[in-house]
Amino acid sequence: MDLLANTVRPYAWGSTTALPELLGTEPTGEPQAELWMGAHPGAPSRLDRGTGPVPLSDVIAADPRGELGDAVVDRFGPRLPFLFKVLAAGTALSVQVHPDLDQAKAGFADEEARGIPADAPDRTYRDANHKPEMLCALTPFEGLCGFRHPAEAADLLESLAVDELKPFVDILRARPESDALREVLVAVLSAERTAMAETVERAALAAARLGEGDGPFADACAAYAQAAHDFPGDPGVIAAMLLNHVRLQPGEALYLGAGIPHAYLSGLGVELMANSDNVLRCGLTPKHIDVPELLRVVRFTPGDPAVRRPEDGGDGEEVYDTPIDEFRLSRYVLAPGAAAHRLAAPAPQILLCTAGRATLTDADGTRLTLERGRSAYAPAGEPLTLDGEGTVFRATVKV
Missing domain, CATH: 2.60.120.10 (Jelly Rolls)
Known part of the structure; x- marks a missing residue:
């Protein structure tokens, strides 16, 4: 067993205080978003077995069967198949989805064949792996997970009393559920940007008012208003209103499989995922949004978010099933x-x-x-x- 030295990733959405408090370090005043533990090439952990610090990725590459065991190598290849993180969200992360394994393999092969550089801003598939993930709250944690039922999404949008949202309300009430969600998301992401920014501004003001009350959508509206403050005019604010708003208490978790739209909004949590960096974004981001590929990957299936709690695994172990x-x-x-x-x-x-x-x-x-x-x-x-x-x-x- 080896003590790990880990890298903190300073993404703009990170908290300035949560990770320093956990690690017992002084805040730098800059966002500190993720602590990475594992062998991902982007920021591998380091360990010292007597000859100085060495990346865990190099240790595994030198003796994959000795480090990982035959069963892991035979199933997943000579690499650690997971990436472990502590995530500290100070502002909203992008609304995003992840591909399934077949989609990731096909998308990666296509972009490789087209010669899109691995670090290109319009690159969608960074590797050929899927990225299921689990987030377990260490503090009260707020997020968005999966589509609301269209009737509920229609009620929320109607409660904002913004005229430009009425066509979306009508679609959500008149069309079959999956078709309605797809049609509204396409309309939001393909709308003329200036007009949509004005709609977002009006919706955000209405959400802020409702967020100060005690109505059925008060908590969600307060979250949407904050997201709009952080990303003014972003169509992703309206896209986010189609999603379930979730509050986790410490020890509660979310599992996010392929195609499930989600966003983390605030809080500190441990995150465990397959060793991949494939993300397709829907909004709340200045980064590239590949709408056609996004629509191919998103699963337009509404449902309540499944908040998970640990189950007894024996000998004091509490297991989060996936x-x-x-x-x-x-x-x-x-x-x-x-x-x-x-x-x-x-x-x-x-x-x-x-x-x-x-x-x-x-x-x-x-x-x-x-x-x-x-x-x-x-x-x-x-x-x-x-x-x-x-x-x-x-x-x-x-x-």
Whole structure:
């Protein structure tokens, strides 16, 4: 097992205080958005096994079966199949979706064949992998997840009393659900930009008024008004109004599969995802929006967001279930004086302490203490025990 040195990504939407508080560092005054833990080439974690700091990606490349285990390599290839993060949202992230595996492979191959540079701003597919993800709240967390039922979206838009939104209300009430959502999203994203910006401004003012009340859409409208303040005139504000507004309490989670539109708005959480960077954006962003490809990937299926809570995994482990195998997220809430928990090791794992202090012990009796905000990596085949007082999140692979 090895203590990890991790990179903080300073994206513009990041909080200036949340990650420094978790890590016990001084705020810089600049946004600090994501702490990356893993072997993604964009910012691999570093570890030191006695010869100086080395990227985890290099460690795995030098001995993939020794680090990952045969089962992981045979299923996912010679790379760590997940990326573990702490995400700190100070302002809204873009409304976005992720492709499924077949779409990612086809899209990546197409853009490679067309010679679009990997770092081009209009590049959609950065790799050939899908990007299912799970977000578990560490603080009260606010987001958008999946389409509202069209009738509910129509009620929300109608409550704003903005004349320019009435055609959308009529579509949402008259057309079959999936067709209605598609038609309205297309209309919003393809509208003339100046006219739509004026509509967004009026809708934002109305949302701000409703957000100060106690009506059925008050919380959601306050969130939309804040997004409009951060992204004035952005059509994504109207697109966001088609989505469910969600508030997570600490320990609650969202799983986001392929094609599900979503956005994180505020709060601190741990995020675990397949090792990919494929994002198609719908709005709340100055970045490229590929509308035709977006419409091919989005799943226009309404439904209530499925807030997930951990299930008993035995021996104190609380597991957040997902339908995919690239990652498995769980949590240990450690009590002082309790027996140490045994962590089986069929796959590599990363352990992150988010509260208190935890101690890892390997089969040889070597101990490693994790303070709040620190993380450790253990290769496959390295059984550990865990004790202490605090909270530890565990990221590994289903095998």
